[in-house]
Amino acid sequence: MSNATVCDSTNGCEHWRGECQVQCGTLATAEACGVTAKCDWDEAYHVCNSRRPPTCESSNTRSLCIATRFCQWDAIEAKCGDATWRCEDLKDEAHCARSTSPRCVWSGNDENGGSCSDLRQCEAIALPQECPTHHGCAFSQSKNQCISLSALAGDKPVCRGSADCGVPFTFCNADYGVRGFCQNCLPIIGDGIDQCDNIARVPAPGAGECRSACFPPKKGGQ
Numbered sequence: 001m002s003n004a005t006v007c008d009s010t011n012g013c014e015h016w017r018g019e020c021q022v023q024c025g026t027l028a029t030a031e032a033c034g035v036t037a038k039c040d041w042d043e044a045y046h047v048c049n050s051r052r053p054p055t056c057e058s059s060n061t062r063s064l065c066i067a068t069r070f071c072q073w074d075a076i077e078a079k080c081g082d083a084t085w086r087c088e089d090l091k092d093e094a095h096c097a098r099s100t101s102p103r104c105v106w107s108g109n110d111e112n113g114g115s116c117s118d119l120r121q122c123e124a125i126a127l128p129q130e131c132p133t134h135h136g137c138a139f140s141q142s143k144n145q146c147i148s149l150s151a152l153a154g155d156k157p158v159c160r161g162s163a164d165c166g167v168p169f170t171f172c173n174a175d176y177g178v179r180g181f182c183q184n185c186l187p188i189i190g191d192g193i194d195q196c197d198n199i200a201r202v203p204a205p206g207a208g209e210c211r212s213a214c215f216p217p218k219k220g221g222q
Contacts, residue, residue, distance in 0.1 A: 024048045056080045087118040105148055122148040138176030141203030147176075162213045171213035173206035180206055185214035 013020055024039035025048060033041040033048035040051045056071035057080065065073040065080035072083040087104035090096045096106040096116035104116050122137035123146065131139040131146035140147050158179050159165055159172040165182035169189075174180040180203065188195045188202070188210065195201050196210035 024050045056082050087116045090116040117148060122146045132177060138179060141175050141199070141205065162209050165213075169214070171206065171209045173203050174209060175203040175206065177205060183210075185210075189214055 013022060021038055022036045024033065024036075027033045027035075027039060027048040030041040030043070030048075033039045038051055039048050041048055056065065056068060059065040059068045059071055059080045062073045062080075065071050068080070071080050073079075074081055087096065090104060093106040093114060093116075096104045104118060106114060106116055117134075117137070122131070122134060125131045125134060125137065125146040128139045128146070131137050134146075137146055137148060139145070158176075159182055160179055162171040162182075165172055167182065169185040170182040171185060172180050173183040183202070183206070191201075193211060193215045196207045196214065202210045
């Protein structure tokens with residue numbers, strides 16, 4: 001019998017977030033509710049509730065404020081408020097995904113194991129030549145705008161060359177300059193090799209990959 005099953009079958013307990021925890025609602029007195037740090041007694045309604053995580057506003061001392069995620073202590077106003085940071089300051093996926101102001105997104109494609117970048121930062125860049133100078137951004141030839149590599153759809157993994165495309169009859173279209181996504185050859189093959197130079201079908205930097213992958217030289221040079 002698993003630990004979770006044993007926990008759930010024990011009166012007053014529940015298995016939650018990988019741990020066996022007390023069901024706060026089953027504790028009928030303030031004394032019983034105060035035994036566990038995961039519960040809080042509501043004096044107005046005489047009920048035991050699960051403890052809510054502290055907010056910046058409720059962290060009214062400097063030490064508690066510093067210990068609370070995404071909060072910073074204002075020494076002049078002597079109060080705790082929401083922290084201000086750049087997405088690049090957030091070094092793990094959990095913190096990055098939780099940030100909404102600024103709106104941060106996590107990219108696992110970075111060669112260093114992953115990075116956090118500002119989604120709006122990329123979208124706001126108008127000049128194509130400026131786009132790749134910003135971390136996590138690339139200029140999309142097909143969309144004609146700067147985008148965040150983190151915002152790419154899951155079915156379009158970033159590639160650096162057609163060798164990265166494991167599916168037959170696909171090529172790396174270099175839509176983002178030195179990188180792109182794997183594009184299907186089959187709709188192009190039926191219309192001829194000239195379609196590789198049609199920027200409405202294939203981003204201009206990917207024309208060479210299109211020709212070599214979709215229209216390889218026949219054996220014997222024919």
